[in-house]
Amino acid sequence: MGRRNKTKRILPGFGLSMGFTVLYLSLLVLFPLSAVVWKTTGLTFDQFWQAVTDERVVASYKLSFGASLAAALVNTVFGLLVAWVLVRYRFPGKRFVDALVDMPFALPTAVAGIALTSLYADNGWIGSLLAPLGVKAAYSPLGIIIALTFIGLPFVVRTVQPVLQELEHETEEAAVSLGASRWRTFRRVIFPQLVPALLAGFTLAFARAIGEYGSVVFISGNMPMKTEITPLLIMTKLEQYDYAGATAIALVMLIISFVLLLVTNALQMKSNRRVSG
DSSP: OOOOOOOOOSSOOHHHHHHHHHHHHIIIIIHHHHHHHHHHTTSOHHHHHHHHSOHHHHHHHHHHHHHHHHHHHHHHHHHHHHHHHHHHOOOTTHHHHHHHHTHHHHSOHHHHHHHHHHHHSTTSTTHHHHGGGTOOOTTSHHHHHHHHHHHHHHHHHHHHHHHHHHSOHHHHHHHHHTTOOHHHHIIIIIHHHHHHHHHHHHHHHHHHHHTOOHHHHHHHOOOTTTTOOHHHHHHHHHHTTOHHHHHHHHHHHHHHHHHHHHHHHHHHHHHHHHHHO
8 A cells, every 4th residue: 555645845734824824814814903982882873073174184194195195096007117127227326216116115204205305305406496487395285295206216126127127028029010109009919917016015105104104294294184194093092092093093094095906906916717717
């Protein structure tokens, strides 16, 4: 009677691996998010509704999500351009530029906020050039978008870059040989294959921007109803020992972010099926 051949696995079996996975994700993700929901149960519905629909809170929602969306869209466009240049061209200092893309990852957000504020303030290098044109960058919603664009760019570039590297040049050459122009080749051949990666990069940049605090708090000016973001408002309520109010606002942010991520992921899955089909 021969022995059954068993495949040796480096990692433990599915049951043990799945158990560790569920435990790890529960400790790091599920339990903290559950605590946010549990903390809001101390409020009645009227108290909860009053806390999350206050005029100042609603203004912070609009600013946070609006600026995050604008920054993510800007990063999607220019992140694709940066990734294209890094993949398709050779030039002196290419490795330096490639490493520079990751700088927002390594730079402390407070340092980024101080640096951006010093540049875009009215007496800064860039701000002094914009001021005569009537453009106020620092201490305005525009400054928030600039800060969120700065911290979100690497997510798009690093998501799109590997996909560009794996694209087959033969397909592009075939399209050109059949008489397609460069723009038509990009629009009909290259871009559809990049859409899933672009959606993934957009989602990551958008999610990162929504929760950003350190780099924004310096350049925004933190003026209620004008440049006050929701994370800062949550911190303000925590400093005032209004824990229930802070968690109520955080819960609304969590729900809206989760819905937006679900929609984006659904679009990404649909795009993947279209490309693979």
